[in-house]
Amino acid sequence: MTAPTRDRSPIGVPRSRARQLVAANIGNIVEWFDWYTYSFLTVYFAGQIFPASDDPLVPVLSSFAVFAVGFFMRPLGGLLVGVFADRFGRRAAMTFTIALMGGGSLLLGVTPTYAAVGVLAPITLTAARLIQGLSVGGEFAAATTFLVESAPPGRRGLFSSFQYVSTTLGQLLASGLAAALAALLPEDAMHAWGWRVPFLVGALLGLVGLWIRRGADETTTLAEEIRQGRAEKPRMFEFLVRYPAQSALIVGITVAGTVAYYTWTTFLPTYAQQNAGFDPGTALTVGTIALLFFMVLQPVLGMLSDRVGRKPMLITFGVAFTLLPVPLLGLLTDSFASLLVIQCTGMVFLGCFTSISAAVNAELFPTRVRAAGAGLPYSLTVAIFGGTAPFIGTAMKDAGNPGLFPWYMSALALVSTLVYVFALRETKDQPLR
Numbered sequence: 001m002t003a004p005t006r007d008r009s010p011i012g013v014p015r016s017r018a019r020q021l022v023a024a025n026i027g028n029i030v031e032w033f034d035w036y037t038y039s040f041l042t043v044y045f046a047g048q049i050f051p052a053s054d055d056p057l058v059p060v061l062s063s064f065a066v067f068a069v070g071f072f073m074r075p076l077g078g079l080l081v082g083v084f085a086d087r088f089g090r091r092a093a094m095t096f097t098i099a100l101m102g103g104g105s106l107l108l109g110v111t112p113t114y115a116a117v118g119v120l121a122p123i124t125l126t127a128a129r130l131i132q133g134l135s136v137g138g139e140f141a142a143a144t145t146f147l148v149e150s151a152p153p154g155r156r157g158l159f160s161s162f163q164y165v166s167t168t169l170g171q172l173l174a175s176g177l178a179a180a181l182a183a184l185l186p187e188d189a190m191h192a193w194g195w196r197v198p199f200l201v202g203a204l205l206g207l208v209g210l211w212i213r214r215g216a217d218e219t220t221t222l223a224e225e226i227r228q229g230r231a232e233k234p235r236m237f238e239f240l241v242r243y244p245a246q247s248a249l250i251v252g253i254t255v256a257g258t259v260a261y262y263t264w265t266t267f268l269p270t271y272a273q274q275n276a277g278f279d280p281g282t283a284l285t286v287g288t289i290a291l292l293f294f295m296v297l298q299p300v301l302g303m304l305s306d307r308v309g310r311k312p313m314l315i316t317f318g319v320a321f322t323l324l325p326v327p328l329l330g331l332l333t334d335s336f337a338s339l340l341v342i343q344c345t346g347m348v349f350l351g352c353f354t355s356i357s358a359a360v361n362a363e364l365f366p367t368r369v370r371a372a373g374a375g376l377p378y379s380l381t382v383a384i385f386g387g388t389a390p391f392i393g394t395a396m397k398d399a400g401n402p403g404l405f406p407w408y409m410s411a412l413a414l415v416s417t418l419v420y421v422f423a424l425r426e427t428k429d430q431p432l433r
Helices: 017-049 057-071 074-088 090-109 120-149 156-184 187-194 196-213 222-227 238-242 244-276 280-308 310-323 325-330 336-354 357-362 367-386 389-398 404-422
Strands: none
Touching (some): 017 057, 017 090, 017 187, 017 196, 057 120, 057 367, 074 090, 074 120, 074 222, 074 367, 090 120, 090 196, 120 367, 156 187, 156 196, 156 244, 156 280, 156 336, 156 357, 238 244, 238 367, 244 280, 244 310, 244 336, 244 367, 244 404, 280 310, 280 336, 310 336, 310 357, 325 336, 357 367
C-alpha cells in the first residue's frame, strides 16, 4: 500500500494565498533578521574584529565598509538567483536563499576576534557578509516576484506591502534582541561576547524558514514548461537585452527609496549617537518603536495604492524626501522624543515607497524574466546607494561635515521624483504579463 501524497494545486495556482504569504514572509523575516543584526550591533563588535585605533570612529567606519561590501554581492545574487527562479521556479530559489543566509549568520556568530587571529578576523567577517549579500540579493528577486504573482486581481499592492512587513519584522526582532541584550548585559559583556548571540539565533531561525518554504506552492508554470521541453530557458541577460528601458526605470525608481530606507530604518540610531550624543541602548529602543510603527503602516499604504495607484504614492514619497531630510535631521537632539518623532515622521512618507516597491518592479516585466529583471537593477541600485549610506554618513561626520548628509539624501530624492513624474506610467490596473 503506497503512502498518501500531499494534495497540491496545479503549478501556478496557489491552494491558499494566505499560505503563500506565510511562506514568503517567514523566510523573509529570517533573511532580514540576520542581515540587520550586523548593523545594529556594529558599535559593539567593531572593536573586537578590527585593529584598535586612536580614533574610535575608525573601527566603526571599517565595519560599515564591510556592510557596504556585502551590498555589492546583492546585484550578483539578484542576477544569479533571479535567473535561477525564472528557470527553475520561485520556490526552489527561495529555499536556496534562506539556506545561504543561515550559513552566513552562523559564520558571523563564530568569527574570531582580531586579538586572537589577527587579520583573519576581518577576512572571516567579510566572507560572511559576502555570503549574506548574495542571499539577500537573490531573496528580493525570488520572494518579491513570488508575492506579487500570488496576489489576486486588484490586490498586488497589498501583497507587495508584506515584503516590507516581513523585512521590518525581521529588522524589528533584530533591533529588539539587540536592545534587550544591551539592557540586560553589562557593556563589557556586550563587547566581549553578547553581540554573537543574535547571529547564532539567526542561524537557528534559518532552519525554520527552510522547512516552511519547502511547503510553498509554485506561482509560475514556466519552470515546468522548460522541464518538459515546451519552453526555452531564459538567457542570463535576456531581461536587459529585451527590456532595457524597464531596467533603467527600476534604477531611477529605487535611488531615493533605498537611501531613505537604509538611513531611516538602519543608520538613524547610529547617526543620533554620532551627532547628538545619544546613548546606544536608548537609540536602539527608539529605533525598535519606530520600526513597529513602520511595519503597521505597510499594508495600509499597500491597500491605498490599489485604490489610488502607484504613481501618486511614489510622487508623495519623492517630494517629501526632497524637502524634509535637512530640516528634520537639523532638529535632532539627545532627547528620546526628538528621535522618535523624527524617525516616525520620515517613515510615514517612506512607506509610500516601500509598500509598493515589489509591485511596481514586478509589474514592469513579463513572467519569463520577471525575477531577474526586477532583481538585478534593484539590487545594483541598492548596493551603490543604499549600502553605502551608513558609510557616507559616518565619513561625512569624520570629515567634520555631518550636515552634508541630509542634503545628499534630498538631492537623490529629487532625481527619483523627476522619474516618478515624467517617466513612470501607472500599472496598478494592468494584468501581469
